[in-house]
C-alpha cells in the first residue's frame with residue numbers, strides 16, 4: 001500500500017471550496033488598513049457598515065446600471081466577495097471595474113471591516 005503524505009496538495013476542488021466557505025471571518029483591523037490604502041481615496045470611510053445592507057444603498061454616490069440592477073439584493077459575504085474579486089463580472093458596467101482585489105484573504109479582511 002502506498003501511503004503518500006500529500007501535505008494538503010492533493011485536495012480536490014470540492015474540499016478546497018468547503019474550506020474557503022468555512023472561513024468567512026476576516027481580520028477587521030487588517031481590513032481597515034487595506035481599506036485606507038486601496039479604497040478610501042474614492043470612498044473615504046463611508047462604506048463602513050454596508051455589510052448586510054441593500055446593494056446601491058451606500059449613500060451619496062451615483063450608481064451605474066450594473067449595480068442598480070442588483071439593488072433588490074443585499075451585500076452578503078458572497079456578493080461582496082464576488083464584486084471585489086471581479087467587479088465587472090458582478091456588475092457589468094460598474095465604475096469600480098479597475099479595483100479587482102485578487103487575494104481572497106484581502107477580500108475577507110476588507111469585508112470584515114465593512115461589517116462594523
Ligand code: HEC
Pocket residue numbers: 035038039040041042043047050054055056057058059061062063064065066067068084091093094095096099101110
Ligand atoms: C477609483 C475609485 C474607487 C476605488 C479605488 C474603490 N471604489 Fe468602490 N466604488 C466606486 C464607485 C464609482 C462605486 C459605484 C459603482 C457603480 O455604481 O457601479 C463603488 C461602489 C462600491 C460599493 C457598493 C456601494 C453600495 O452602495 O452598494 C462597495 C461595497 C465598494 N465600492 C467597495 C470598495 C472597496 C472595498 C474598495 C477597495 C478595495 C473600493 N470600493 C475601491 C469607486 C471606487
